[in-house]
Amino acid sequence: METTKTTTSLAGSKDISKSECILKLQRNTLDLQQLETKMASYVCEPNTYELFNKCQSILHNLRKLKQRNQELIQNIQKRKQLQIEEWESTIRQVRDFIDLSQSADDYRKLLR
DSSP states (O other): OHHHHHHHHHHHTHHHHHHHHHHHHHHHHHHHHHHHHHHHSGGGOOOSHHHHHHHHHHHHHHHHHHHHHHHHHHHHHHSSSOOHHHHHHHHHHHHHHHHHHHHHHHHHHHHO
16 A cells, blocks of 8 residues: 555656756766865875775766766756656665765775
C-alpha cells in the first residue's frame, strides 16, 4: 500500500521533480566550482609527490563530475518530463559530489 502511494506521488509530481532536479544540479555545479577554487588555492599546494598525485586525481574527478552535471542538466531540460534514469543520475551526481568533497577534506587534512 505504501509503495503505491509513493509511486503515485512520484508520477504526479514529474514537473516539480524535473525543476527540483535541475535546481539541485545547478547548486551542485556551484558547489563544485567552490571546491575547485579551494583545491586550486595555495593552501592546498601539495608538498610531496604522493600528495600531488592525490590532488591531481581529485581535480580530474571534479572536472568529470562538473561535465556530467552540465550534460545531465541539458538532458533534463530537453525533455518534457523527467525520466527515472535522469532522476537516478541526479541522485548519483549528488552522492558522487559528497564522496569527492570527503576526498578533498581528507586531502586537506593530510596537508596539515
